[in-house]
Amino acid sequence: MSLIVDKVSYKYSTGTAYEVTALDEVSLEIKDGEFIGIIGHTGSGKSTLVQHLNGILKATSGTVYYNGQDIYDKDYDLKDLRTRVGMVFQYPEHQLFETTVFEDVEFGPKNQGLDEKEVAERAYDALQRVGFPEEYYDQSPFDLSGGQKRRAAIAGVLAMKPSVLILDEPTAGLDPKGRNEILDMIRSMHEKSHITIILVSHSMEDVANYVDRIIVMNDAKVFLDGTPKEVFAHSKDLEAIGLAVPEVTYLMLELKEMGWDVDTTVTTVEEARKEILRAYEVKKSASK
Amino acid sequence: MFREITIGQYYPADSLLHRLDPRVKLFFTLFYMIGIFVADNIFAFSLLTVGLFSAVKLSKVPFGYMVKGLQAIILLLIIAGAFNMFLTPGQTLATVGPLTITDVGLKNAGLMTARMIYLIIGTSLMTLTTTPNRLTDGLETSLGPLQKLNVPVHEIALMMSIALRFIPILVEETDKIMKAQMARGADFETKGLVRKAKAMVPLLVPLFVSAFRRASDLAMAMEARCYHGGEGRTKMKPLHYSKEDRVAYLLILLFFAGVVVLRILF
Numbered sequence: 001m002s003l004i005v006d007k008v009s010y011k012y013s014t015g016t017a018y019e020v021t022a023l024d025e026v027s028l029e030i031k032d033g034e035f036i037g038i039i040g041h042t043g044s045g046k047s048t049l050v051q052h053l054n055g056i057l058k059a060t061s062g063t064v065y066y067n068g069q070d071i072y073d074k075d076y077d078l079k080d081l082r083t084r085v086g087m088v089f090q091y092p093e094h095q096l097f098e099t100t101v102f103e104d105v106e107f108g109p110k111n112q113g114l115d116e117k118e119v120a121e122r123a124y125d126a127l128q129r130v131g132f133p134e135e136y137y138d139q140s141p142f143d144l145s146g147g148q149k150r151r152a153a154i155a156g157v158l159a160m161k162p163s164v165l166i167l168d169e170p171t172a173g174l175d176p177k178g179r180n181e182i183l184d185m186i187r188s189m190h191e192k193s194h195i196t197i198i199l200v201s202h203s204m205e206d207v208a209n210y211v212d213r214i215i216v217m218n219d220a221k222v223f224l225d226g227t228p229k230e231v232f233a234h235s236k237d238l239e240a241i242g243l244a245v246p247e248v249t250y251l252m253l254e255l256k257e258m259g260w261d262v263d264t265t266v267t268t269v270e271e272a273r274k275e276i277l278r279a280y281e282v283k284k285s286a287s288k
Numbered sequence: 289m290f291r292e293i294t295i296g297q298y299y300p301a302d303s304l305l306h307r308l309d310p311r312v313k314l315f316f317t318l319f320y321m322i323g324i325f326v327a328d329n330i331f332a333f334s335l336l337t338v339g340l341f342s343a344v345k346l347s348k349v350p351f352g353y354m355v356k357g358l359q360a361i362i363l364l365l366i367i368a369g370a371f372n373m374f375l376t377p378g379q380t381l382a383t384v385g386p387l388t389i390t391d392v393g394l395k396n397a398g399l400m401t402a403r404m405i406y407l408i409i410g411t412s413l414m415t416l417t418t419t420p421n422r423l424t425d426g427l428e429t430s431l432g433p434l435q436k437l438n439v440p441v442h443e444i445a446l447m448m449s450i451a452l453r454f455i456p457i458l459v460e461e462t463d464k465i466m467k468a469q470m471a472r473g474a475d476f477e478t479k480g481l482v483r484k485a486k487a488m489v490p491l492l493v494p495l496f497v498s499a500f501r502r503a504s505d506l507a508m509a510m511e512a513r514c515y516h517g518g519e520g521r522t523k524m525k526p527l528h529y530s531k532e533d534r535v536a537y538l539l540i541l542l543f544f545a546g547v548v549v550l551r552i553l554f
Protein backbone atom coordinates (compact mmCIF):
# COMPACT_ATOMS: atom_id res chain seq x y z
CA MET A 1 0.00 0.00 0.00
CA SER A 2 1.92 3.01 -1.17
CA LEU A 3 2.33 5.76 -3.69
CA ILE A 4 5.24 5.40 -6.06
CA VAL A 5 6.37 8.18 -8.34
CA ASP A 6 8.51 6.67 -11.07
CA LYS A 7 10.74 8.98 -13.10
CA VAL A 8 8.02 11.54 -13.57
CA SER A 9 8.74 14.56 -15.72
CA TYR A 10 6.27 17.33 -16.39
CA LYS A 11 6.40 20.27 -18.75
CA TYR A 12 3.97 23.19 -18.79
CA SER A 13 2.94 24.78 -22.10
CA THR A 14 4.83 22.31 -24.24
CA GLY A 15 5.67 23.50 -27.71
CA THR A 16 5.39 27.21 -26.99
CA ALA A 17 7.80 29.95 -26.06
CA TYR A 18 6.67 29.55 -22.47
CA GLU A 19 7.67 25.91 -22.02
CA VAL A 20 8.86 25.17 -18.47
CA THR A 21 10.13 21.90 -17.11
CA ALA A 22 8.47 21.82 -13.73
CA LEU A 23 9.50 18.26 -12.85
CA ASP A 24 12.56 16.46 -14.11
CA GLU A 25 12.64 12.67 -13.64
CA VAL A 26 11.40 12.68 -10.07
CA SER A 27 11.22 9.33 -8.31
CA LEU A 28 9.80 8.80 -4.82
CA GLU A 29 8.12 6.23 -2.67
CA ILE A 30 5.55 7.30 -0.12
CA LYS A 31 4.54 4.62 2.35
CA ASP A 32 1.31 4.31 4.26
CA GLY A 33 1.05 6.37 7.41
CA GLU A 34 4.02 8.58 6.69
CA PHE A 35 3.95 12.27 7.60
CA ILE A 36 5.97 13.97 4.92
CA GLY A 37 6.98 17.56 4.38
CA ILE A 38 7.84 18.78 0.91
CA ILE A 39 9.83 21.98 0.91
CA GLY A 40 11.53 24.07 -1.72
CA HIS A 41 11.53 27.68 -2.72
CA THR A 42 9.00 29.31 -5.03
CA GLY A 43 8.80 27.64 -8.41
CA SER A 44 10.75 24.53 -7.45
CA GLY A 45 7.91 22.26 -8.53
CA LYS A 46 6.24 21.31 -5.25
CA SER A 47 2.68 21.98 -6.33
CA THR A 48 3.28 20.32 -9.66
CA LEU A 49 4.64 17.22 -7.95
CA VAL A 50 1.73 16.77 -5.58
CA GLN A 51 -0.82 17.29 -8.33
CA HIS A 52 0.50 14.15 -9.92
CA LEU A 53 -0.29 12.08 -6.87
CA ASN A 54 -4.04 12.15 -7.46
CA GLY A 55 -3.91 12.24 -11.22
CA ILE A 56 -4.93 15.86 -11.67
CA LEU A 57 -1.85 16.39 -13.81
CA LYS A 58 -0.68 13.70 -16.17
CA ALA A 59 3.08 13.25 -16.37
CA THR A 60 4.75 14.12 -19.65
CA SER A 61 6.84 11.00 -19.09
CA GLY A 62 7.13 8.49 -16.26
CA THR A 63 4.25 7.14 -14.23
CA VAL A 64 2.64 7.02 -10.79
CA TYR A 65 1.57 3.83 -9.00
CA TYR A 66 -1.02 3.77 -6.26
CA ASN A 67 -1.13 0.48 -4.37
CA GLY A 68 0.81 -1.15 -7.14
CA GLN A 69 -1.51 -0.03 -9.94
CA ASP A 70 -0.45 2.32 -12.70
CA ILE A 71 -2.84 5.26 -12.45
CA TYR A 72 -2.39 6.08 -16.14
CA ASP A 73 -3.82 2.71 -17.19
CA LYS A 74 -6.77 3.14 -19.51
CA ASP A 75 -9.29 1.49 -17.23
CA TYR A 76 -7.97 2.99 -14.00
CA ASP A 77 -10.69 4.85 -12.11
CA LEU A 78 -9.20 8.30 -11.54
CA LYS A 79 -12.31 9.54 -9.79
CA ASP A 80 -11.90 6.81 -7.22
CA LEU A 81 -8.23 7.67 -6.81
CA ARG A 82 -9.14 11.26 -6.08
CA THR A 83 -11.38 10.24 -3.21
CA ARG A 84 -8.56 8.14 -1.75
CA VAL A 85 -5.86 10.72 -2.27
CA GLY A 86 -7.41 13.93 -1.00
CA MET A 87 -5.87 17.18 -2.06
CA VAL A 88 -6.17 20.58 -0.45
CA PHE A 89 -4.91 23.11 -2.96
CA GLN A 90 -2.97 26.28 -2.30
CA TYR A 91 -5.54 28.91 -1.24
CA PRO A 92 -8.36 26.33 -1.08
CA GLU A 93 -10.85 28.99 -0.02
CA HIS A 94 -11.09 29.97 -3.69
CA GLN A 95 -12.97 26.78 -4.42
CA LEU A 96 -15.93 27.49 -2.11
CA PHE A 97 -19.15 27.91 -4.04
CA GLU A 98 -22.22 26.67 -2.19
CA THR A 99 -24.76 28.82 -0.39
CA THR A 100 -23.79 27.52 3.04
CA VAL A 101 -20.60 26.16 4.53
CA PHE A 102 -22.26 22.87 5.37
CA GLU A 103 -23.47 22.29 1.82
CA ASP A 104 -20.07 23.14 0.47
CA VAL A 105 -18.44 20.52 2.65
CA GLU A 106 -21.07 18.05 1.46
CA PHE A 107 -20.00 18.50 -2.16
CA GLY A 108 -17.19 15.93 -2.02
CA PRO A 109 -19.06 13.09 -0.31
CA LYS A 110 -22.07 13.75 -2.56
CA ASN A 111 -19.87 13.20 -5.58
CA GLN A 112 -18.81 9.92 -4.03
CA GLY A 113 -22.41 8.82 -4.41
CA LEU A 114 -23.13 8.32 -0.71
CA ASP A 115 -26.66 8.57 0.63
CA GLU A 116 -27.93 11.78 2.14
CA LYS A 117 -27.57 10.74 5.75
CA GLU A 118 -24.02 9.55 5.33
CA VAL A 119 -23.14 12.72 3.42
CA ALA A 120 -24.41 14.92 6.23
CA GLU A 121 -22.61 12.81 8.83
CA ARG A 122 -19.35 13.07 6.96
CA ALA A 123 -19.70 16.83 6.58
CA TYR A 124 -20.51 17.28 10.24
CA ASP A 125 -17.61 15.10 11.29
CA ALA A 126 -15.16 16.90 9.00
CA LEU A 127 -16.21 20.34 10.22
CA GLN A 128 -15.81 19.15 13.80
CA ARG A 129 -12.36 17.84 13.07
CA VAL A 130 -11.10 21.12 11.66
CA GLY A 131 -12.56 22.95 14.63
CA PHE A 132 -15.01 25.00 12.62
CA PRO A 133 -17.38 26.95 14.92
CA GLU A 134 -20.80 25.32 14.81
CA GLU A 135 -22.76 28.57 14.73
CA TYR A 136 -21.38 29.32 11.26
CA TYR A 137 -22.42 26.07 9.58
CA ASP A 138 -25.32 27.78 7.83
CA GLN A 139 -23.41 30.92 6.89
CA SER A 140 -22.46 31.73 3.36
CA PRO A 141 -18.85 30.65 2.91
CA PHE A 142 -18.12 34.03 1.35
CA ASP A 143 -18.86 35.87 4.60
CA LEU A 144 -16.18 34.10 6.63
CA SER A 145 -12.75 35.27 7.69
CA GLY A 146 -9.71 33.96 5.82
CA GLY A 147 -8.85 31.37 8.46
CA GLN A 148 -12.42 30.12 8.69
CA LYS A 149 -12.65 29.79 4.93
CA ARG A 150 -9.45 27.79 4.98
CA ARG A 151 -10.89 25.43 7.57
CA ALA A 152 -14.12 25.02 5.66
CA ALA A 153 -12.18 24.21 2.52
CA ILE A 154 -9.99 21.67 4.30
CA ALA A 155 -13.11 20.09 5.78
CA GLY A 156 -14.46 19.81 2.23
CA VAL A 157 -11.63 17.45 1.40
CA LEU A 158 -11.59 15.62 4.75
CA ALA A 159 -15.26 14.80 4.35
CA MET A 160 -14.28 12.41 1.56
CA LYS A 161 -12.25 10.38 4.10
CA PRO A 162 -9.11 10.10 2.01
CA SER A 163 -6.39 7.69 3.10
CA VAL A 164 -3.72 10.03 1.82
CA LEU A 165 -4.13 13.72 2.51
CA ILE A 166 -2.08 16.28 0.61
CA LEU A 167 -2.05 19.87 1.78
CA ASP A 168 -0.42 22.48 -0.43
CA GLU A 169 0.76 25.35 1.76
CA PRO A 170 -2.21 25.08 4.12
CA THR A 171 -0.90 27.92 6.26
CA ALA A 172 -0.04 30.47 3.57
CA GLY A 173 -1.38 33.87 4.49
CA LEU A 174 -2.54 32.92 7.99
CA ASP A 175 -1.41 34.61 11.19
CA PRO A 176 0.91 32.63 13.54
CA LYS A 177 -1.99 31.52 15.72
CA GLY A 178 -4.06 30.32 12.80
CA ARG A 179 -1.00 28.63 11.39
CA ASN A 180 -0.27 26.68 14.55
CA GLU A 181 -3.90 25.69 14.93
CA ILE A 182 -4.05 24.29 11.44
CA LEU A 183 -0.76 22.44 11.81
CA ASP A 184 -1.74 21.03 15.19
CA MET A 185 -5.01 19.87 13.72
CA ILE A 186 -3.15 18.12 10.93
CA ARG A 187 -0.84 16.44 13.40
CA SER A 188 -3.66 15.22 15.59
CA MET A 189 -5.38 13.87 12.51
CA HIS A 190 -2.27 11.95 11.64
CA GLU A 191 -1.95 10.59 15.16
CA LYS A 192 -5.61 9.60 15.47
CA SER A 193 -6.46 8.15 12.11
CA HIS A 194 -2.99 7.21 10.83
CA ILE A 195 -3.59 8.53 7.37
CA THR A 196 -0.64 9.46 5.19
CA ILE A 197 -0.05 13.19 5.21
CA ILE A 198 1.93 15.18 2.71
CA LEU A 199 2.47 18.75 3.73
CA VAL A 200 3.85 21.22 1.21
CA SER A 201 5.47 24.25 2.72
CA HIS A 202 8.34 26.60 2.34
CA SER A 203 8.80 27.17 5.99
CA MET A 204 11.43 24.86 7.47
CA GLU A 205 10.24 25.75 10.92
CA ASP A 206 6.75 24.38 10.25
CA VAL A 207 7.97 21.26 8.66
CA ALA A 208 10.69 20.49 11.18
CA ASN A 209 8.30 20.52 14.09
CA TYR A 210 5.75 18.21 12.61
CA VAL A 211 6.92 15.77 9.97
CA ASP A 212 8.89 12.50 10.04
CA ARG A 213 10.40 12.87 6.62
CA ILE A 214 11.39 15.83 4.51
CA ILE A 215 11.68 15.96 0.75
CA VAL A 216 13.53 19.03 -0.49
CA MET A 217 12.72 20.10 -4.03
CA ASN A 218 15.02 22.31 -6.01
CA ASP A 219 14.81 23.28 -9.65
CA ALA A 220 12.35 20.54 -10.68
CA LYS A 221 14.34 17.78 -8.94
CA VAL A 222 14.41 16.07 -5.53
CA PHE A 223 17.39 17.65 -3.83
CA LEU A 224 17.34 15.89 -0.44
CA ASP A 225 15.10 13.22 1.05
CA GLY A 226 15.35 12.01 4.63
CA THR A 227 14.42 12.58 8.27
CA PRO A 228 14.56 16.21 9.46
CA LYS A 229 17.85 15.46 11.23
CA GLU A 230 19.42 14.03 8.10
CA VAL A 231 18.19 16.88 5.96
CA PHE A 232 19.19 19.69 8.29
CA ALA A 233 22.68 18.23 8.57
CA HIS A 234 23.12 19.66 5.09
CA SER A 235 22.63 23.22 6.23
CA LYS A 236 25.28 24.55 3.84
CA ASP A 237 23.71 22.87 0.82
CA LEU A 238 20.28 24.10 1.84
CA GLU A 239 21.55 27.65 2.11
CA ALA A 240 23.13 27.33 -1.29
CA ILE A 241 19.70 26.72 -2.82
CA GLY A 242 18.15 29.57 -0.89
CA LEU A 243 16.53 27.65 1.96
CA ALA A 244 17.17 28.20 5.63
CA VAL A 245 17.39 25.55 8.32
CA PRO A 246 15.37 26.16 11.51
CA GLU A 247 16.63 28.93 13.80
CA VAL A 248 17.55 26.43 16.51
CA THR A 249 19.85 24.60 14.15
CA TYR A 250 21.68 27.85 13.51
CA LEU A 251 21.93 28.43 17.23
CA MET A 252 23.40 25.00 17.81
CA LEU A 253 25.89 25.43 15.00
CA GLU A 254 27.03 28.71 16.48
CA LEU A 255 27.37 27.23 19.95
CA LYS A 256 29.46 24.46 18.51
CA GLU A 257 31.71 27.01 16.86
CA MET A 258 32.14 28.73 20.22
CA GLY A 259 33.50 25.49 21.58
CA TRP A 260 30.38 23.99 23.20
CA ASP A 261 30.07 20.30 22.77
CA VAL A 262 26.44 20.23 21.55
CA ASP A 263 24.57 18.00 19.14
CA THR A 264 23.90 20.20 16.07
CA THR A 265 21.25 17.96 14.57
CA VAL A 266 18.43 19.04 16.86
CA THR A 267 15.52 20.52 14.96
CA THR A 268 12.97 21.68 17.48
CA VAL A 269 13.09 24.26 20.25
CA GLU A 270 12.28 21.63 22.86
CA GLU A 271 15.15 19.38 21.80
CA ALA A 272 17.48 22.37 21.68
CA ARG A 273 16.57 23.35 25.23
CA LYS A 274 17.38 19.90 26.55
CA GLU A 275 20.59 19.72 24.60
CA ILE A 276 21.83 23.11 25.76
CA LEU A 277 21.01 22.30 29.38
CA ARG A 278 22.85 19.02 29.05
CA ALA A 279 25.90 20.69 27.53
CA TYR A 280 25.76 23.34 30.22
CA GLU A 281 25.78 20.75 32.99
CA VAL A 282 28.72 19.01 31.36
CA LYS A 283 30.62 22.25 31.08
CA LYS A 284 29.86 23.23 34.66
CA SER A 285 31.02 19.95 36.10
CA ALA A 286 34.12 20.04 33.91
CA SER A 287 35.10 23.48 35.17
CA LYS A 288 34.77 22.41 38.79
CA MET B 289 -7.04 22.16 -20.52
CA PHE B 290 -8.20 25.76 -20.88
CA ARG B 291 -4.72 26.99 -21.52
CA GLU B 292 -5.06 26.40 -25.22
CA ILE B 293 -6.85 29.71 -25.67
CA THR B 294 -4.52 32.02 -27.56
CA ILE B 295 -6.91 34.70 -28.80
CA GLY B 296 -5.74 38.12 -27.72
CA GLN B 297 -2.51 36.85 -26.25
CA TYR B 298 0.98 38.24 -26.69
CA TYR B 299 3.75 35.99 -27.96
CA PRO B 300 7.20 37.27 -27.00
CA ALA B 301 9.77 37.25 -29.81
CA ASP B 302 12.20 39.65 -31.39
CA SER B 303 10.95 40.35 -34.87
CA LEU B 304 10.33 43.22 -37.22
CA LEU B 305 6.61 42.93 -36.56
CA HIS B 306 7.12 43.11 -32.81
CA ARG B 307 9.18 46.26 -33.23
CA LEU B 308 6.71 48.09 -35.47
CA ASP B 309 4.76 50.94 -33.97
CA PRO B 310 1.38 49.68 -32.72
CA ARG B 311 -0.36 52.38 -34.76
CA VAL B 312 1.08 50.86 -37.91
CA LYS B 313 -0.24 47.47 -36.93
CA LEU B 314 -3.68 48.86 -36.15
CA PHE B 315 -3.63 50.55 -39.53
CA PHE B 316 -2.61 47.26 -41.14
CA THR B 317 -5.36 45.36 -39.37
CA LEU B 318 -7.98 47.87 -40.42
CA PHE B 319 -6.97 47.87 -44.07
CA TYR B 320 -6.43 44.15 -44.09
CA MET B 321 -9.97 43.62 -42.78
CA ILE B 322 -11.40 45.93 -45.40
CA GLY B 323 -9.26 44.09 -47.94
CA ILE B 324 -10.73 40.75 -46.92
CA PHE B 325 -14.21 41.99 -47.68
CA VAL B 326 -13.22 43.81 -50.82
CA ALA B 327 -11.57 40.73 -52.28
CA ASP B 328 -14.07 38.48 -54.01
CA ASN B 329 -12.02 36.48 -56.48
CA ILE B 330 -9.14 34.06 -56.42
CA PHE B 331 -6.59 36.62 -57.58
CA ALA B 332 -7.33 39.15 -54.90
CA PHE B 333 -7.29 36.35 -52.34
CA SER B 334 -3.94 35.15 -53.59
CA LEU B 335 -2.53 38.58 -52.94
CA LEU B 336 -4.07 38.60 -49.45
CA THR B 337 -2.58 35.18 -48.82
CA VAL B 338 0.86 36.32 -49.88
CA GLY B 339 0.56 39.40 -47.70
CA LEU B 340 -0.68 37.45 -44.70
CA PHE B 341 1.93 34.73 -44.94
CA SER B 342 4.82 37.11 -45.31
CA ALA B 343 3.56 38.97 -42.24
CA VAL B 344 3.28 35.68 -40.32
CA LYS B 345 6.78 34.72 -41.43
CA LEU B 346 8.15 38.11 -40.37
CA SER B 347 6.49 37.88 -36.97
CA LYS B 348 8.50 34.76 -35.96
CA VAL B 349 5.40 33.43 -34.20
CA PRO B 350 5.16 29.68 -34.89
CA PHE B 351 2.39 29.02 -37.36
CA GLY B 352 1.01 26.18 -35.25
CA TYR B 353 0.58 28.53 -32.33
CA MET B 354 -1.35 30.92 -34.50
CA VAL B 355 -3.82 28.43 -35.91
CA LYS B 356 -4.53 27.15 -32.41
CA GLY B 357 -6.78 30.18 -32.08
CA LEU B 358 -8.82 28.78 -34.95
CA GLN B 359 -9.81 25.66 -33.04
CA ALA B 360 -12.27 27.68 -31.03
CA ILE B 361 -14.27 28.68 -34.10
CA ILE B 362 -14.07 25.48 -36.14
CA LEU B 363 -17.65 24.53 -35.30
CA LEU B 364 -18.87 27.98 -36.23
CA LEU B 365 -17.03 27.74 -39.54
CA ILE B 366 -18.53 24.38 -40.37
CA ILE B 367 -22.08 25.45 -39.57
CA ALA B 368 -21.84 28.75 -41.41
CA GLY B 369 -20.15 27.05 -44.35
CA ALA B 370 -22.84 24.38 -44.55
CA PHE B 371 -25.68 26.90 -44.45
CA ASN B 372 -24.11 28.90 -47.22
CA MET B 373 -23.45 25.84 -49.30
CA PHE B 374 -26.88 24.29 -49.12
CA LEU B 375 -29.23 27.23 -48.79
CA THR B 376 -28.07 29.61 -51.51
CA PRO B 377 -30.17 29.57 -54.68
CA GLY B 378 -28.37 29.13 -58.01
CA GLN B 379 -27.32 26.54 -60.57
CA THR B 380 -27.53 23.08 -59.01
CA LEU B 381 -24.24 21.22 -58.95
CA ALA B 382 -25.11 18.19 -56.86
CA THR B 383 -27.86 16.88 -54.61
CA VAL B 384 -27.36 15.13 -51.28
CA GLY B 385 -30.70 13.79 -50.08
CA PRO B 386 -33.04 16.76 -49.71
CA LEU B 387 -30.16 19.23 -49.94
CA THR B 388 -28.78 20.78 -53.07
CA ILE B 389 -25.40 22.34 -53.59
CA THR B 390 -25.41 25.27 -55.99
CA ASP B 391 -22.54 26.96 -57.73
CA VAL B 392 -23.22 30.24 -55.99
CA GLY B 393 -23.60 28.42 -52.70
CA LEU B 394 -20.28 26.70 -53.09
CA LYS B 395 -18.55 29.94 -53.92
CA ASN B 396 -20.19 31.76 -51.01
CA ALA B 397 -19.27 29.01 -48.58
CA GLY B 398 -15.68 29.00 -49.73
CA LEU B 399 -15.42 32.76 -49.65
CA MET B 400 -16.98 33.07 -46.26
CA THR B 401 -14.84 30.37 -44.67
CA ALA B 402 -11.71 31.89 -46.15
CA ARG B 403 -12.72 35.34 -44.91
CA MET B 404 -13.32 34.14 -41.37
CA ILE B 405 -10.05 32.26 -41.21
CA TYR B 406 -8.10 35.18 -42.63
CA LEU B 407 -9.84 37.54 -40.26
CA ILE B 408 -8.90 35.49 -37.21
CA ILE B 409 -5.31 34.96 -38.28
CA GLY B 410 -4.85 38.58 -39.32
CA THR B 411 -6.23 40.06 -36.15
CA SER B 412 -4.49 37.62 -33.85
CA LEU B 413 -1.28 38.54 -35.62
CA MET B 414 -1.65 42.00 -34.17
CA THR B 415 -2.29 40.91 -30.59
CA LEU B 416 0.37 38.21 -30.78
CA THR B 417 3.07 40.71 -31.69
CA THR B 418 1.97 43.66 -29.58
CA THR B 419 1.98 43.84 -25.80
CA PRO B 420 -1.36 44.95 -24.37
CA ASN B 421 0.29 48.12 -23.15
CA ARG B 422 1.55 49.14 -26.55
CA LEU B 423 -1.68 48.12 -28.16
CA THR B 424 -3.65 50.41 -25.90
CA ASP B 425 -1.16 53.22 -26.40
CA GLY B 426 -1.54 52.83 -30.12
CA LEU B 427 -5.30 52.76 -29.94
CA GLU B 428 -5.44 55.75 -27.67
CA THR B 429 -3.22 57.85 -29.91
CA SER B 430 -4.95 56.73 -33.11
CA LEU B 431 -8.38 57.52 -31.72
CA GLY B 432 -7.10 60.75 -30.16
CA PRO B 433 -9.01 63.04 -32.49
CA LEU B 434 -12.32 61.55 -31.36
CA GLN B 435 -11.67 63.09 -27.97
CA LYS B 436 -12.91 66.35 -29.43
CA LEU B 437 -16.29 64.72 -29.98
CA ASN B 438 -16.39 63.80 -26.29
CA VAL B 439 -15.64 60.16 -26.91
CA PRO B 440 -13.90 58.82 -23.76
CA VAL B 441 -10.93 57.50 -25.72
CA HIS B 442 -8.62 57.01 -22.78
CA GLU B 443 -11.22 55.07 -20.82
CA ILE B 444 -12.03 52.85 -23.77
CA ALA B 445 -8.36 52.11 -24.29
CA LEU B 446 -7.88 51.37 -20.61
CA MET B 447 -10.86 49.04 -20.51
CA MET B 448 -9.51 47.20 -23.49
CA SER B 449 -6.09 46.75 -21.98
CA ILE B 450 -7.52 45.53 -18.69
CA ALA B 451 -9.76 43.08 -20.52
CA LEU B 452 -6.80 41.72 -22.47
CA ARG B 453 -4.70 41.52 -19.34
CA PHE B 454 -7.42 39.62 -17.54
CA ILE B 455 -7.86 36.87 -20.12
CA PRO B 456 -4.82 34.84 -19.07
CA ILE B 457 -5.54 35.48 -15.41
CA LEU B 458 -9.06 34.17 -15.69
CA VAL B 459 -7.92 31.22 -17.77
CA GLU B 460 -5.41 30.32 -15.09
CA GLU B 461 -8.03 30.79 -12.39
CA THR B 462 -10.46 28.54 -14.27
CA ASP B 463 -7.80 25.89 -14.51
CA LYS B 464 -7.06 26.08 -10.80
CA ILE B 465 -10.68 25.94 -9.71
CA MET B 466 -11.41 23.07 -12.07
CA LYS B 467 -8.53 21.10 -10.60
CA ALA B 468 -9.67 21.84 -7.07
CA GLN B 469 -13.23 20.72 -7.78
CA MET B 470 -12.03 17.65 -9.63
CA ALA B 471 -10.07 16.75 -6.53
CA ARG B 472 -13.42 16.83 -4.71
CA GLY B 473 -14.90 14.46 -7.24
CA ALA B 474 -16.53 16.98 -9.59
CA ASP B 475 -16.99 15.63 -13.08
CA PHE B 476 -16.79 18.15 -15.88
CA GLU B 477 -17.14 15.56 -18.60
CA THR B 478 -20.69 14.44 -17.85
CA LYS B 479 -23.07 14.03 -20.73
CA GLY B 480 -26.45 15.70 -21.04
CA LEU B 481 -27.19 19.39 -21.18
CA VAL B 482 -28.84 19.82 -17.78
CA ARG B 483 -26.24 17.79 -15.94
CA LYS B 484 -23.49 19.58 -17.77
CA ALA B 485 -24.89 22.96 -16.81
CA LYS B 486 -25.23 21.79 -13.21
CA ALA B 487 -21.65 20.57 -13.20
CA MET B 488 -20.54 24.07 -14.17
CA VAL B 489 -21.90 25.69 -11.00
CA PRO B 490 -18.93 24.71 -8.81
CA LEU B 491 -16.69 26.23 -11.44
CA LEU B 492 -18.59 29.39 -12.34
CA VAL B 493 -19.48 30.61 -8.87
CA PRO B 494 -15.89 30.74 -7.59
CA LEU B 495 -14.77 32.14 -10.91
CA PHE B 496 -17.20 35.05 -10.73
CA VAL B 497 -16.41 35.66 -7.10
CA SER B 498 -12.73 35.83 -7.92
CA ALA B 499 -13.26 38.03 -10.98
CA PHE B 500 -15.15 40.55 -8.86
CA ARG B 501 -12.57 40.34 -6.13
CA ARG B 502 -9.80 40.98 -8.62
CA ALA B 503 -11.66 43.86 -10.20
CA SER B 504 -12.18 45.54 -6.87
CA ASP B 505 -8.56 44.91 -5.87
CA LEU B 506 -7.42 46.46 -9.11
CA ALA B 507 -9.64 49.50 -8.69
CA MET B 508 -8.34 49.94 -5.16
CA ALA B 509 -4.72 49.62 -6.27
CA MET B 510 -5.23 52.16 -9.06
CA GLU B 511 -6.88 54.59 -6.73
CA ALA B 512 -4.12 54.14 -4.17
CA ARG B 513 -1.65 55.18 -6.84
CA CYS B 514 -3.67 58.31 -7.63
CA TYR B 515 -5.03 57.22 -10.98
CA HIS B 516 -7.38 59.92 -12.19
CA GLY B 517 -8.06 59.22 -15.85
CA GLY B 518 -6.30 60.32 -18.99
CA GLU B 519 -6.20 64.05 -18.48
CA GLY B 520 -2.68 65.42 -18.15
CA ARG B 521 -1.23 61.95 -18.09
CA THR B 522 2.16 61.55 -19.72
CA LYS B 523 3.71 58.36 -21.05
CA MET B 524 6.90 56.70 -19.92
CA LYS B 525 7.52 55.47 -23.44
CA PRO B 526 5.80 57.81 -25.88
CA LEU B 527 5.27 56.39 -29.36
CA HIS B 528 7.62 57.56 -32.10
CA TYR B 529 7.58 56.54 -35.73
CA SER B 530 10.81 55.15 -37.12
CA LYS B 531 11.87 54.66 -40.71
CA GLU B 532 10.62 51.07 -40.64
CA ASP B 533 7.18 52.32 -39.68
CA ARG B 534 6.99 54.73 -42.62
CA VAL B 535 8.04 52.02 -45.05
CA ALA B 536 5.42 49.73 -43.53
CA TYR B 537 2.67 52.33 -44.04
CA LEU B 538 3.66 52.62 -47.67
CA LEU B 539 3.67 48.84 -48.18
CA ILE B 540 0.27 48.48 -46.55
CA LEU B 541 -1.24 51.12 -48.81
CA LEU B 542 0.30 49.51 -51.90
CA PHE B 543 -0.96 46.14 -50.78
CA PHE B 544 -4.48 47.45 -50.26
CA ALA B 545 -4.43 49.22 -53.62
CA GLY B 546 -3.36 45.92 -55.19
CA VAL B 547 -6.37 44.11 -53.69
CA VAL B 548 -8.75 46.81 -54.95
CA VAL B 549 -7.24 46.75 -58.44
CA LEU B 550 -7.50 42.96 -58.63
CA ARG B 551 -11.12 43.11 -57.63
CA ILE B 552 -11.92 45.66 -60.30
CA LEU B 553 -9.94 43.82 -63.00
CA PHE B 554 -11.45 40.37 -62.55
Ligand SMILES: Nc1ncnc2c1ncn2[C@@H]1O[C@H](COP(=O)(O)OP(=O)(O)OP(=O)(O)O)[C@@H](O)[C@H]1O
Pocket residue numbers: 012013020021022040041042043044045046047048049090202
Ligand atom coordinates in the same frame (compact mmCIF):
# COMPACT_ATOMS: atom_id res chain seq x y z
N1 LIG C 1 -0.15 26.47 -14.83
C1 LIG C 1 1.12 26.70 -15.18
N2 LIG C 1 1.46 27.06 -16.44
C2 LIG C 1 2.74 27.25 -16.78
N3 LIG C 1 3.75 27.14 -15.95
C3 LIG C 1 3.49 26.81 -14.67
C4 LIG C 1 2.17 26.56 -14.23
N4 LIG C 1 2.19 26.23 -12.91
C5 LIG C 1 3.49 26.27 -12.57
N5 LIG C 1 4.28 26.61 -13.61
C6 LIG C 1 5.74 26.69 -13.58
O1 LIG C 1 6.27 25.45 -13.16
C7 LIG C 1 7.29 25.62 -12.21
C8 LIG C 1 6.95 24.90 -10.93
O2 LIG C 1 5.79 25.48 -10.36
P1 LIG C 1 5.08 24.98 -9.04
O3 LIG C 1 3.78 25.68 -8.93
O4 LIG C 1 5.08 23.51 -9.02
O5 LIG C 1 6.07 25.55 -7.93
P2 LIG C 1 5.94 25.52 -6.36
O6 LIG C 1 7.15 24.86 -5.85
O7 LIG C 1 4.63 24.99 -5.93
O8 LIG C 1 6.03 27.08 -6.00
P3 LIG C 1 5.26 27.93 -4.84
O9 LIG C 1 6.04 27.75 -3.59
O10 LIG C 1 5.37 29.33 -5.34
O11 LIG C 1 3.86 27.43 -4.76
C9 LIG C 1 7.47 27.13 -12.06
O12 LIG C 1 8.57 27.49 -12.85
C10 LIG C 1 6.21 27.72 -12.60
O13 LIG C 1 6.48 28.95 -13.21
Ligand SMILES: [Mg+2]
Pocket residue numbers: 046047048090168
Ligand atom coordinates in the same frame (compact mmCIF):
# COMPACT_ATOMS: atom_id res chain seq x y z
MG1 LIG D 1 2.93 25.82 -5.04
